[in-house]
Amino acid sequence: MSLSQKRLQTRAALITVGGGNRGNVVHARGTLNEPDIETRLMHLFEEVHSGAVRTGLAEVVVDIREVEYAGTGLWKALVRWLRLMNDAKTHYRLVVIGDKTRNWQEIGMSMLRAFGVNRLVVSWGSSAPPSNPASGSS
């Protein structure tokens, strides 16, 4: 089972969903701080959430290792996603993979943990995405 392929291209970032052998992965790269990025991410994450519920996925992976920088819109959108998961009493878990060498990611992920105690897994890896992106250490 996998997510429907989606692609969100902004001026400075590219976010892809599904595709290839990484059907449960949301992969982001670039810089996420345009004024409307929060709204666009919330919309995208709502679609991914709906797709995960519909297809009965056990896990959705969000890989932000190649995001050089993100404004607060990313964290707000992820927090809203966790709220959606809680409201829908979903069974899938959300794995967010970051790059610990990016200080802003480490700080943001530590804050994110408070909102997804049971369903959120924070994982760390290097910026180069491996073939299996969920293989980073927790």
Place this chain on the structure above:
Amino acid sequence: MRRAVAQVTDALGCPPDVAEALAMATAELLENAMKYGAHPSGQPSIDYELRREGDRFVITVTNPVSAESALHLSRLHDRIARLRASDDAGALYAELLADVYSGDAAEAASTGLGIVRIAFEGGFAVECDDGTPGVVRVIARREVGA
């Protein structure tokens, strides 16, 4: 924008953590100015300045505002007042994220989280000057060794 800030921080001899903090604060302040400022021509009209004053860095962002910016200015003043009253910017950041979690999406779009992030993540003291009608100036200061 981050490249331009990096060129300046390189020229100023900033350590990497300070350069990162300055880039983050710049991004948040400019994003706020673009989102909530008045830009009647359709093009953002924002003045940005980064300078070093002895042992501290000062970022100043100035932009026009309109009557529609009143709610944003009210939130801006509230967040800065709460930062001043608190000795734990991280706790305030977590509190605002909890508001995002519990609120509706429209409310979540404007929480002043960026201003608190500048203080929490970047170690800046933030103040706001809107004494000149139609203009708001946000100033963020950070000690070199903060």
